Amino acid sequence: MDAMMMDAMSKDMMSMPGMASMDMATMQECMDACAAAEQATTICATQMMDCAPTCMNCADMCHTTMRSMLRMQGMTADSMMAMLDACIAMCQACMDACAPHTDSDVCRMCMQACQACMDACMAMKDKMTAAA
Amino acid sequence: MDAMMMDAMSKDMMSMPGMASMDMATMQECMDACAAAEQATTICATQMMDCAPTCMNCADMCHTTMRSMLRMQGMTADSMMAMLDACIAMCQACMDACAPHTDSDVCRMCMQACQACMDACMAMKDKMTAAA
Amino acid sequence: MDAMMMDAMSKDMMSMPGMASMDMATMQECMDACAAAEQATTICATQMMDCAPTCMNCADMCHTTMRSMLRMQGMTADSMMAMLDACIAMCQACMDACAPHTDSDVCRMCMQACQACMDACMAMKDKMTAAA
Amino acid sequence: MDAMMMDAMSKDMMSMPGMASMDMATMQECMDACAAAEQATTICATQMMDCAPTCMNCADMCHTTMRSMLRMQGMTADSMMAMLDACIAMCQACMDACAPHTDSDVCRMCMQACQACMDACMAMKDKMTAAA
Incomplete structure (x- = not known):
């Protein structure tokens, strides 16, 4: 996501109750x-x-979480927290489903991406809790 | 959703740990x-x-929740519960965002559909808790 | 899709250039x-x-086509025609991918739904051509 | 998209009829x-x-097109061409809808991204035609 997009989003966040102090780098x-x-x-x-059905469920949830951050004007702290929790839970389920397939390059790549996504969602939650 | 689809899904559920007793009518x-x-x-x-950004976030979350039920093989009890909670939170946020627009037929329709979706997600949670 | 939704959409269509004569029943x-x-x-x-990857590609295309009709204010005749063509092409690809699996109830159900979707997209194209 | 993902996809493409010569850099x-x-x-x-409804229709179509390339095993040359055409048509519609708003930074950013997407889809079509 490039700098111009983040600038546009940052301006909108400033006008949202309780979001002015949101850490944009963490969200990006x-x-x-x-x-x-x-x-x-x-x-x-x-x-x-x-693991395929779990991976597809995880794909949809990650996509919906990303879009909800692109449209922060349509989120509340409560709904954002719930969505991050659901994204974390699906990433965990996906890693568990891929875990028996560590001989597959693709499953290992998938597990790494899910771990990174889970970590980033947890960082968002931490920043939101700190800002509240 | 027609009977043939539900039959196909029901057969898969039977072979899932802890899901054999899932109430298919509630899920449908x-x-x-x-x-x-x-x-x-x-x-x-x-x-x-x-209300538009909230409504779009709600649309994406409702869609992701529906797909996760179509692909129950890829869900766990934990991830399903978290997704239902996120869907309930987004429906609530959407109803709150539409509430100031009760003079709009479309917002009233949207609020009714979100209330019905929230109720149905809560019914799912109740059945899953009872089956656990 | 219920009558209240169609009424709301129908009102919007009336104000769109070249869409006032759109057959709402065909679109529904x-x-x-x-x-x-x-x-x-x-x-x-x-x-x-x-057939799974083809089926998922078809699922996404059918969903995108449905949403574009829910948001007809954001379509032009050209973009709608191109999207209907893409949906028809994906439904055909999906039927072809499922065709070797006629012993599977689920693949037969999938083929029937894709055929019905393709027919409905073709009916939309016919009505749009007639209205132009 | 990182190198590991492209490697995984490239291996799959090798086994697809008529796709072995697909230019992976163009697809990436x-x-x-x-x-x-x-x-x-x-x-x-x-x-x-x-422009909002057009932009959301364009968002969904771009997303569906990206996913179809991630799942090339589920595409045929015909369905890929039709999806690229639909994506090009939606990007054009989106640029046209944003064009009256050149005083908005966000609309200018949106038009640039749609132009780049359209160009990349056309490059894909050229490579596919050359490979056929």
């Missing part, structure tokens, strides 16, 4: 991690292994 | 309510009112 | 067929057969 | 351009201007 990292996890899980789901 | 109602809420919120988001 | 049938095809293809993609 | 650029356009159009759609 979280959106990028969600986008990367959606791509990795989508590729993993094409490998016809038993 | 929840998927239908999610699909209806996605459509109502998407229409509402075209009305250029300040 | 097309949206319903797209939604049904998305659900059938998503279920089919969980069956771990070689 | 197209996926990145689609992802960037989805993000820019989603942000633009939050600005409550009359």
Whole structure:
């Protein structure tokens, strides 16, 4: 996500109750991690292994979480926290489903992307709690 | 959602740990309510009112929740609960955002669909808790 | 899709250049067929057969086509025609990918839903051509 | 999209009829351009201007096109061409809808991202035609 996009979003955040102090770098990292996890899980789901349905569910949840951050004007602290929790839970489920397939390069890539996405969602939660 | 689809899904559920006792009628109602809420919120988001970003976030979350039920093989009890909670939180945020616009037919329709979706998600949670 | 939603959409269509004469019943049938095809293809993609990637691509395209009709204010005749063509092409690809699996109830259901969606998209194209 | 993902996808393409000669760099650029356009159009759609419904339709189409390239196993040359045409048509519609708003930084960003996405989709079509 480039600097021009983040500037446009940052301006909107300033006018939102309780969001002016949101750490934009943390949010940018979280959106990028969600986008990367959606791509990795989508590729993993094409490998016809038993993790595929979990990977696709994870892809959809990561995508929805990323979009909700692109549209922060439409979020509240409560709904953002709930969405981050759901994204974290799906990333965990996806890592658990891929764990038996560590001999697959694609499953290992998928697990790494899900771990990174989960970490980034947790960082968002920490920053939001600190800002509240 | 027609009977043939539900039959196909029901067969898969039978082989899932802890899901054999899932109430398929409750899940079908929840998927239908999610699909209806996605459509109502998407229409509402075209009305250029300040609820639009919330409505679009709600549309994406309802859609992701519906898909996760279509792919129950890829869900765990924990991730399903977290996704239902996120869907409930977004429906609540959407109803709150539309509440100032009760003079708009479209916002009233959107609020009704979100309330129905929230109720159906809560019914799912109740059945899952009872089955656990 | 219920009558209240269609009324709300119909009012918007009236104010769009070249869309006042759009047949709302045909569009409603097309949206319903797209939604049904998305659900059938998503279920089919969980069956771990070689049609799964095609089914998921078809699910996403049917969903995007349905949403574009929910947001007709954001479509032009050209972009709608191109999207209907892409949806028809993906439904055809999905039917071709499922065709070797006629012993599977789920693949047969998926093929029927894709055929119905393709027919409904073609009916939309016919009405749009007649209205132009 | 990182190198590990592209490697995983490249291996799959090798085994697909008529795709072994697909230019992976062109496809990678197209996926990145689609992802960037989805993000820019989603942000633009939050600005409550009359381009919003077109921007959201464009966001969904760019996303679906990106996913279809992540799942090339599920595409045929015909369905890929039709999806690229639909993506090009939606990007054009989006640029046209944003064109009256050149005083808005966000609309200018959105138009640039849509132009880049359209160019990348056309490059994909050229490479596919050359490889056929």
